[in-house]
Amino acid sequence: MKILLAVDGSKHSLAAADFLIKRAGWARDALEVELVTVHLPVPAVGRMGVGPSKANLQKYYTEEGEAMLAPAKKKLAAAKIAHQAKVLVGPIAETMVKHANAAGCDMICIGTRGMTAAANVLLGSTATKVLHLSAIPVLVVK
Numbered sequence: 001m002k003i004l005l006a007v008d009g010s011k012h013s014l015a016a017a018d019f020l021i022k023r024a025g026w027a028r029d030a031l032e033v034e035l036v037t038v039h040l041p042v043p044a045v046g047r048m049g050v051g052p053s054k055a056n057l058q059k060y061y062t063e064e065g066e067a068m069l070a071p072a073k074k075k076l077a078a079a080k081i082a083h084q085a086k087v088l089v090g091p092i093a094e095t096m097v098k099h100a101n102a103a104g105c106d107m108i109c110i111g112t113r114g115m116t117a118a119a120n121v122l123l124g125s126t127a128t129k130v131l132h133l134s135a136i137p138v139l140v141v142k
Contacts, residue, residue, distance in 0.1 A: 001027040001028070001029055001030075001031055001032070001106050001107070002032045002033075002034060002103065002104060002105045002106050002107075003020065003031065003032070003033055003034065003105060003106065003107045003108070003109050004033075004034045004036060004096065004099065004100040004103065004105040004107070004108045004109065005017060005020055005033050005034070005035050005036070005072065005076075005083075005109045005110075006036055006037070006038070006096050006108065006109070006110045006111075006130075007035065007036075007037055007068060007069060007071075007072040007111075008037055008068050009037070009067065009068035009069075009070075009071060010111070010113075012111035012112060012113050012141075013072070013110070013111040014071055014072060014075070014111070015111050015141055015142075016109050016110055016111035016139075016141040017071075017072040017075050017076065018075065019109070019139075019141045020033070020081075020109050020141075021075060021076065021079045021081060024079065024081055030082070031081055031082070032082050032083070032084075033076060033081055033082065033083035033084070034083070034084055034086070034099070034100070034103045034105055035069060035072055035073065035076065035083045035084065035085040035086070036085070036086045036087075036088055036096065036099060037065050037068040037069050037086075037087055037088070038088045038089070038090060038092045038095045038096055039061050039064055039065055039087060039088070039089050040089075040090075040091070040092065041089055041090060042057055042060070061087055061089050062087055064087075065087025065088075066087065068087075069085050069087070073085055086099070092126050092129075093126050093129035093130045093133055094129075094133065096108065096110075096126075096130055097130060097133045097134045100134065100136060101135070101136070105136060106136065106137070107136060107137045107138070107139060108130060108134055108136060108137070108138045108139070109138075109139045109141065110126070110127050110130055110138065110139070110140055110141070111127070111140075111141050111142075112125065112127040112140050112141070112142055113125075127140045
C-alpha cells in the first residue's frame with residue numbers, strides 16, 4: 001500500500017504521521033510512504049527586472065521544505081517505514097492531489113487543525129479542498 005503523507009512541520013501534520021506509524025500494521029502489504037510538503041510559489045514581481053534568481057528560489061524551496069519534512073522523516077525512519085520525501089511547489093491541495101495520482105498512491109493522509117464547520121466555511125481548509133479534489137481515499141487526522 002502506498003500512502004501520500006502530507007506534512008508542513010506543524011503539530012497537526014505530525015499527528016497524522018504518528019497515526020500512520022501506529023497503524024502501519026493494518027496494511028496487508030508492505031507500507032510505502034510518499035512523504036511530501038507543498039510550498040506555495042513566491043509571487044512574481046512582474047517586469048521590474050528584480051527579484052531572486054531561479055537558483056535562489058529553488059534553494060529557498062528546498063531549505064524550507066526540508067525543514068518541514070525533517071520531523072516526519074525522523075519518525076518514519078525510527079519506525080523503519082520506507083518513504084520517499086519530496087518538496088513540491090504549487091497550489092497546495094491541487095499539487096498534493098496531482099502528485100498522489102502521478103505517484104500511484106492508494107490513499108492521502110493529512111492532518112487538520114480541527115476547525116469547526118463554520119470556520120471552514122469562512123476560512124477554507126487544505127484538508128477540505130483535498131477531500132473535494134481527490135478521487136482516491138483521503139484520511140484526515142484530527
